[in-house]
Amino acid sequence: MRDIVQSGDETVWDLCILGAGIAGLNALYAACEHLPPTARVLLIDRKASCGGMWCATYPHVRLHQPHPMFTVGNIPWAWSKRPEYLATGDEVAAHLAHCLDQIRDKVAVTELYGQNCIAIEEIATDGGARARLSLEAVDGGASRVVDARRLIDARGLDIPELEPLPLSSDRVVSTTPQALDMAGDAPVYVIGGGKTGMDTAHALITRNPRRPVTMLTGMGTVFASRDFTLPTGLPRYWRGKLVLPTFRELAMRFDGTNADEVFAHFRDTYTLCPTGTGEQFLFGILSERESRTIARGVKAFVGDYLVDVCDGRGGPELVLRSGAKMPIAPGSVIVNCTGYVLRAARPDQPFLSPGRTILTITSRAATHFLSSVAGYFLPHLFLTDQLRQTPLYLLDIDALRRIDRKLMHITTVTHTFLNTLVLMNALPFCVLDGCGLDLDRWFPMHRRLAALIDVKLNQRRYCDHARRVLDRVQADHGILCGPIPG
Template sequence: MAIEEHETDYLVVGAGAAGMAFTDALLTHSDATVTIVDRRHAPGGHWIDAYPYVRLHQPSAFYGVSSVPLGQDALDVAGTNGGYYELAGADEIRAYFAQVMHRRFLPSGRVHYFPGSDYLGENRFVSRLAQESWKVRVRRKVVDTTYLEGTIPATSAPPFKVADGVRCVPAGEIARITITERPERFVVIGAGKTALDTCVWLLEQAVPASSIRWIKPREAWWVNRRFQQPQALLPDSYRGMAIQLEAMAQATSIQDLFARLETEGFFLRIDPGLAPTMFRGAVISEAELELLRRIEDVVRLGHVRSIERGKIVLDEGSVSTSEGTVHVHCASRGLARPPLRPIFETGRVTVQPFLWGFVCYQFAMLGVIEAIVKSDEDKNHLCPPIAYWDANTDYLSAFLATLAHERARAAYPALANWAKETRLNPFSRLAHYRDAPNVMEARERIKRFGAAAVGNLAQLLKTSAAQAGGIRDAN
């Protein structure tokens, strides 16, 4: 196989949301050339493999790349998102990223795109289909957007054994069931976003709640979509910021903090009688919550170990199943959690979160910082990485990281101006509503409680770490 030579300023590995948002920022804020390599046949990352009924959990207005809007800024008038701004589905998002690539990136003359190609490391990649491979001379940096890449049910086997004759399918396959295959019952396995979407979709398709069993090893907190809205509903989002800071300033423990935020309606849980231990920041509406509460057959016996022809074996017991049941695999591990490393290094950018929430805003900001800030040391000072959130304490540490480095980022006028203007920033249009009474009231609460929230968050995390250490020592 012949090796071809290629030259570029930036070699971006991955054409998902992270790679696309980062590249878009480079094109806007520098004169750099970019080469994008991705194993999938089209841009869009995991959306290429997504289950057909998946939608964004946050409004389309905050997703994608900064320079190209997604959606029509329309309010949904029906369904579980009724009254809130639109949520793009998988088909729309795939079409959007294709448009960004073919109408924004490639016509610029500064982007080369190699789909269907595996990155081998050391600036080398190979085509999956053609007998071609490339060695790239990278003048500036390799941008690795795959460091935290996880797994999804559509492309990974279930993390449990499945006996012959048992019907077990990944989430997306239930949308393709024919009338001759129609099951008597559905067993949804998983506690995260995919499982939630699957349960909601089944109920929206008029599947009786009594025909659904939900197996979940953990209970989760969910963010109320009411506080994640743009445009005319932005004042409620800003009020959500005030609610969080006030609770953070006054909470006496992590449990007390979550209780305060639940009382305000900011956080939601499906079963009020159980204390959630999982927090991944997923967003739902109160209408979805009410649907999910219809499912009464909920199994909480840990993770599934195996599905046999007559029973499901879990960590802490077993439950019966039947031949007429379809078991829906929603149990992939999701995003990876490798050790944190500096985002900016000589010859390398490793994309990782550094703010709470709104991932595309973060990805795009990394591209802006790479383009306008000179030294890697200064870049890393602006955005030290944090782990993706999984447990309740992760919410506190992520929010604290957001607050702690906000002033440093504001010291760069070009970065601050971009943040005020980009559609990806949920508060970029707040100035349009600055005189609204609820915005003025929220602003005063933020001023009053902001500094105290930072101090108390640090103390709550310190106390939690000490308690966890004491438990480990006792064991």
């Protein structure tokens, strides 16, 4: 822990960044391009160190994508492992700490950890508008107020830690992926069919093949095929399809009303699913080998949702949303792998405050489906006062999820495609090229150039179509899906 702010410090910071995960660190990296070395910058997080969700994730987690495309700015990983290596959670956390070390060489960063943000407001002063944060120590210590000339709220998805499910029966063990005993022999019921559930099932199957594993997967989740999306070795020169043309294809098929049809095309063309069926996609990636291992190793997939575990006449029973009940053995382990992305209630905070001192990166007013990418690009526009003049569209992804998950996916793809083209016009090439999060960097230059030439030549047609579609989604569903308010 470095340079901790003392209670009662009345310094007005040049920039405050709230959130020290992948989004916040990318915002800090981008801000360094626009701040003098003497600027005073404050980095705040509720955890005890930088790293966001990677500080407390489950031990068997691995990156979805090759590790070079998960970074801060374009800071390389400090090792020589093969590019296709999928880094572990501890390795990701260490890399993010390394990235912060690199940023400290550019600007003076003061870190304040263990703080919950209670309130954010814009205040008027004789020197102009300022951002004010009210903070409260996580450990119950003193509260404090922080003032800054600019604030970037980069908490992003602010993913909470999973908790054991509260169950009525005390004859089963309720736990989380973080606390799961991999060496045990009791039957395991993995609750959730997303990436966390698949990671957990895969770890159980590969480490203890004889242990019975059942998955409750609800409507089912499909995953982008890593073998197709991110082929390794020489096949990168001809196999697979880049993200930009994939998003273009889906966006141009979408008319605002045919999300089911476009989703079905996407599912049949680009994805795989260990359960055999899937009705939602949350931008997760699996390899064909991982999918086969899970499909063959899981004892049963149950396409339903867990309501509770109760004690019946013959022992504990899973109580399902459909009304069905499933008897299970006493001592069975129930692992909470339920989806936590987009589930936390987030306040409807303005994307940009009236006095232009506060930028909020949030799924309630998203500019990209990845908060990390938004965290990199938006500060370049925010700190040069160009945001209001840039024709980006904002999207309330949380509200869309509650309406229709297929509509959420296809609309989010269309929205991200539009904003990518807008950013390509609004930002210098050096800024665009400095985003190491771009998955298309995995492919050789000639394939990337072909995709860029296509969108440059057809940009007006693509943008006009995407705007018409997004305007229709907003009109039909009454959610935020339109330009940044003037």
